[in-house]
Amino acid sequence: MRTVLALATKDLRAEARGKQVAPVMVVFAMCLVFLLTFALPPGALRAPVPEPRAGTLAAREIAGLLLWTSIFFAGVIGFGRSATVDREGSAADGLLLAPVDPAALYTGKMIGNLAFLTVAELLAIPLFVLFANIPPRSLLPGLIPVVLVASLGLAAVGTLFGAATQHAEARSLMLPLLTFPLALPVILGASRLTSTLLIKGEFGSEGRWFILLTVFDVIFLTLGAVTFEFVIEE
Amino acid sequence: MRKDPLLLTQQLLAAGFLAGLAGIFFWVPTEAFQGVAQRILYVHAPSAWVAYLAFGVVLVCSIAYLRTGDMRWDWVAHASARTGVLFTALNLVTGMLWGRPIWGAYWAWDPRLTLTLVLFLIYLGYLAFRANASDEGRGARIAAVIGIAGFMVVPLVHFSVDWWRGQHPSRTVIRPESDPALPAEMQIMLVAMMALFTLLYLVFLALSVRLLKLETDVMELESLEDAVLRPRPARYS
Numbered sequence: 268m269r270t271v272l273a274l275a276t277k278d279l280r281a282e283a284r285g286k287q288v289a290p291v292m293v294v295f296a297m298c299l300v301f302l303l304t305f306a307l308p309p310g311a312l313r314a315p316v317p318e319p320r321a322g323t324l325a326a327r328e329i330a331g332l333l334l335w336t337s338i339f340f341a342g343v344i345g346f347g348r349s350a351t352v353d354r355e356g357s358a359a360d361g362l363l364l365a366p367v368d369p370a371a372l373y374t375g376k377m378i379g380n381l382a383f384l385t386v387a388e389l390l391a392i393p394l395f396v397l398f399a400n401i402p403p404r405s406l407l408p409g410l411i412p413v414v415l416v417a418s419l420g421l422a423a424v425g426t427l428f429g430a431a432t433q434h435a436e437a438r439s440l441m442l443p444l445l446t447f448p449l450a451l452p453v454i455l456g457a458s459r460l461t462s463t464l465l466i467k468g469e470f471g472s473e474g475r476w477f478i479l480l481t482v483f484d485v486i487f488l489t490l491g492a493v494t495f496e497f498v499i500e501e
Numbered sequence: 502m503r504k505d506p507l508l509l510t511q512q513l514l515a516a517g518f519l520a521g522l523a524g525i526f527f528w529v530p531t532e533a534f535q536g537v538a539q540r541i542l543y544v545h546a547p548s549a550w551v552a553y554l555a556f557g558v559v560l561v562c563s564i565a566y567l568r569t570g571d572m573r574w575d576w577v578a579h580a581s582a583r584t585g586v587l588f589t590a591l592n593l594v595t596g597m598l599w600g601r602p603i604w605g606a607y608w609a610w611d612p613r614l615t616l617t618l619v620l621f622l623i624y625l626g627y628l629a630f631r632a633n634a635s636d637e638g639r640g641a642r643i644a645a646v647i648g649i650a651g652f653m654v655v656p657l658v659h660f661s662v663d664w665w666r667g668q669h670p671s672r673t674v675i676r677p678e679s680d681p682a683l684p685a686e687m688q689i690m691l692v693a694m695m696a697l698f699t700l701l702y703l704v705f706l707a708l709s710v711r712l713l714k715l716e717t718d719v720m721e722l723e724s725l726e727d728a729v730l731r732p733r734p735a736r737y738s
Binding site for chain 1: 567619620622625626627629630633636639640642643646649653654657658660662664665
């Protein structure tokens with residue numbers, strides 16, 4: 268546990284000094300949110316929940332997917348960047364030589380990535396609320412558990428495959444290619460939960476997505492911890 | 502010259518498929534509601550079965566490779582992924598050809614269709630990774646991780662695409678494969694095609710494994726040649 272925290276701290280400290288990952292993610296997420304909110308008809312999300320006008324329902328259905336597409340791609344950019352920074356700075360070699368359990372390496376790296384993703388979300392989501400004209404109090408409190416469970420899943424997949432694609436040609440292309448179909452349940456789940464919140468103001472029967480997302484998190488955190496040694500081994 | 506049992510199997514298989522085609526077009530009765538279009542089922546369903554089988558083999562061989570480090574497991578996993586992607590593509594294309602006259606659209610966001618497409622993308626990613634892996638051993642290990650992760654995510658993708666479209670009445674389509682009362686000829690034909698496709702899968706698998714083994718042998722010979730003939734002319738290095 269102490270090792271895991273030390274590893275995560277190493278990533279955060281390197282980021283605080285070098286600022287090589289989080290700013291890229293944040294700017295990328297903001298660009299995407301800005302661009303994609305053009306798709307929403309003006310004022311469609313302004314009407315109060317839980318009784319939006321009929322014409323605005325479609326916009327709310329779409330809004331969740333727009334937000335999570337932005338977050339997903341910002342995440343992928345960041346996860347790849349964070350693994351590349353490790354490789355270029357030879358931190359990956361050092362960690363490989365250190366007498367540390369690969370599962371701890373994975374978990375530490377995952378926590379670092381999760382922190383970067385959270386920073387990006389903390390800026391991208393308010394921006395989305397702003398651009399889409401959503402009354403903040405109707406979305407933000409309910410969105411917190413969604414963000415938590417979905418970000419964990421994205422970071423779990425992204426950390427594993429970020430490291431995995433480091434030694435491939437065209438690695439910046441390989442990472443999204445591998446991550447997208449595997450992370451699909453997270454993207455769909457988080458989008459549906461967000462849209463439901465925008466339409467009804469509560470999760471209702473769509474709350475079952477939380478179970479699916481949690482199962483996803485558990486599966487991929489376990490898989491990452493178990494298989495990370497094969498991914499980083501020389 | 503040594504007699505190749507694989508070649509003989511291929512010849513038998515070619516004859517089998519000709520007989521199969523004749524059976525599909527001249528022997529099985531035409532389905533009452535869908536007409537001739539239903540006959541594509543005899544290619545569509547077996548290719549789906551082979552695709553799932555192939556990806557299951559990728560999973561098993563990937564685990565075996567990570568546990569033993571024996572390259573032969575990796576060859577089988579790699580070969581099976583290639584074959585699986587091929588049959589998934591065949592399954593998707595035949596499904597769309599069937600969907601156009603029966604559903605009125607090539608593509609419907611039916612959960613099973615979507616799941617198949619996601620599987621196709623996952624293993625296409627697997628193959629793309631293998632083609633781009635710069636280091637043989639590491640590439641094989643990481644590919645095994647992808648092969649395992651790809652299969653683990655299948656039930657989750659299944660639920661997510663099912664729930665995503667859950668509110669829409671997309672399930673009111675005719676589903677010949679779930680109809681319990683198929684006439685005997687149709688059942689026999691389907692089972693025969695399943696068997697032929699499985700054999701075809703095994704032949705593709707064997708050929709592909711042989712190719713991968715040859716590639717490895719060639720690389721070994723080249724490095725051996727390197728060691729013997731150094732220093733080499735610049736164009737070879």
